[in-house]
Each structure stands twice: as structure tokens, then as C-alpha cells.
Amino acid sequence: MQRTSGKYHHGDLRAACLRAARELLEEDGGSGLSMRAVARRAGVSATAPYRHFEDRDSLVSAVAAQGYRELAARLAAAHPSPETPGDLAEVAVAYVRFALDHPSLFRTMFAEPCDPDDAERVAAGTAIWEYVHRIVVGVFPGADPGALSTAVWSLVHGLAFLHLDGKLDTTDAEAVAAQVRAAFHALLTATPTRA
Numbered sequence: 001m002q003r004t005s006g007k008y009h010h011g012d013l014r015a016a017c018l019r020a021a022r023e024l025l026e027e028d029g030g031s032g033l034s035m036r037a038v039a040r041r042a043g044v045s046a047t048a049p050y051r052h053f054e055d056r057d058s059l060v061s062a063v064a065a066q067g068y069r070e071l072a073a074r075l076a077a078a079h080p081s082p083e084t085p086g087d088l089a090e091v092a093v094a095y096v097r098f099a100l101d102h103p104s105l106f107r108t109m110f111a112e113p114c115d116p117d118d119a120e121r122v123a124a125g126t127a128i129w130e131y132v133h134r135i136v137v138g139v140f141p142g143a144d145p146g147a148l149s150t151a152v153w154s155l156v157h158g159l160a161f162l163h164l165d166g167k168l169d170t171t172d173a174e175a176v177a178a179q180v181r182a183a184f185h186a187l188l189t190a191t192p193t194r195a
Contacts, residue, residue, distance in 0.1 A: 013042075013044065013048060014052040014062075016042040017039075017042050017044075017048075018059075018062055018063060018066060020041035020042040021033060021038050021059055021060075021063050022105065024037055024041060025063070026104050026105075029107070030104060030107070030112060033056070033060070035050065035055070035056055057118075058118060061118035061121040062120060063108055064108050064109045064121050064124070064125075065118070065120040065124040065125075067102070067105045067124075068109060068124035068125055068127065069124055070098070071095070071098050072124075075091050075095060076131075077094070078090050078093065078094030079091050079094075082138060082139055083138060084139060085139060085185065085189075087139065088136070088139050088152070088184070089181045089185060092152075092156040092159070092180050092181070093176075093180045095156045095160060096156065096159050096160045096163055096176060096177075096180050097176070100163055100164065100170055103164050106164065107164070110157070129149075129153075133145060133146070133149040136152050155187055163176060
């Protein structure tokens with residue numbers, strides 16, 4: 001690598017900045033995430049990240065987009081083609097597990113202010129919604145696809161944040177999975193006792 005002014009030139013500056021941002025997120029949850037901190041962590045000049053990111057919001061958007069793609073891969077790996085409510089529950093468990101495995105990234109994806117017009121983030125977020133919609137329609141072909149997709153995602157997303165925020169116990173991974181499955185099945189199988 002070449003040196004200029006004591007800083008390294010990266011073959012892939014964008015990737016180096018994203019990696020540095022993710023490291024900073026994992027260390028302090030984003031409170032120390034700034035363009036200057038990313039540059040320092042990546043070993044480049046303070047202005048170098050601006051070659052790829054207009055500002056902190058666009059950097060955060062790119063990190064969130066990475067997270068959405070990783071989440072989509074994790075969900076697909078949990079069950080490639082869900083056909084039953086039980087299959088869908090396993091996808092729900094994978095969603096909550098992803099949140100618990102990557103708490104700072106998950107919060108960045110869903111709670112951090114970012115650039116609402118960032119095409120990469122919009123596309124990655126849309127892909128998650130379309131994935132949820134597609135698998136819900138596959139399991140419940142006769143249901144209102146939009147409403148049920150929203151309900152399923154809301155339940156699973158709420159469970160993820162309840163676990164992240166310490167409202168539900170996370171000390172045992174299998175207990176978390178059992179709790180997610182139970183909540184999911186309870187919602188999908190509940191029938192009112194009165195009409």
C-alpha cells in the first residue's frame with residue numbers, strides 16, 4: 001500500500017469505511033460513529049470517507065443496507081421455502097436471533113436516522129418486505145397478504161426489540177427460540193371464544 005501524509009490508500013475505501021463503521025457500532029452502539037472516527041479507524045485522512053459517503057446519514061444508510069442483506073440471507077437460510085406456520089416460525093426465530101447476534105447493527109437498520117432517499121437502503125429494505133410478503137403468502141394463500149405480512153413482521157420485530165431491550169429473557173438461546181415460536185403460534189392459532 002502507498003502512504004500519503006501518514007495515511008494508507010485503500011484498494012477499496014468504501015468497504016474499509018463500512019467495516020470501520022460496523023466496528024464502531026459494535027463497540028459503542030453508534031454514539032461514537034462519526035465520519036472522522038470512521039476515517040481514523042480505517043486509517044485514512046479525515047476527508048477520505050467523503051469520496052463515497054456524502055455525510056454520516058449516507059454512511060449509516062450503507063451500513064443499514066448491508067444489515068438488511070445479511071438479515072435476508074439469515075432468514076432464507078433458516079428455511080428456504082416456508083410452507084407451514086411451523087416453517088414460518090423458524091424464520092421468525094432467525095429474525096430474533098439476528099437481532100440478538102447483531103444488536104447495534106439491528107438498531108442501526110431500524111432505529112437510526114438515515115437518508116430516506118438512499119437508493120441502496122431503500123432497495124435492501126424493500127427486499128426484506130417483499131421476502132416477508134412472499135413467504136406469508138406462500139404459507140397463508142387465502143389471507144389478506146398485505147395485512148398478514150404486516151402483522152407477522154410486526155410481531156417478530158416487536159419480539160426482537162423486546163428481547164434486545166431486556167424485557168424478555170435472553171440468557172438461553174433455546175428458551176428465546178421457544179418463546180418466539182410460542183408467541184408466533186399463539187397469534188396464528190388463537191380463536192375468540194365469543195363471536
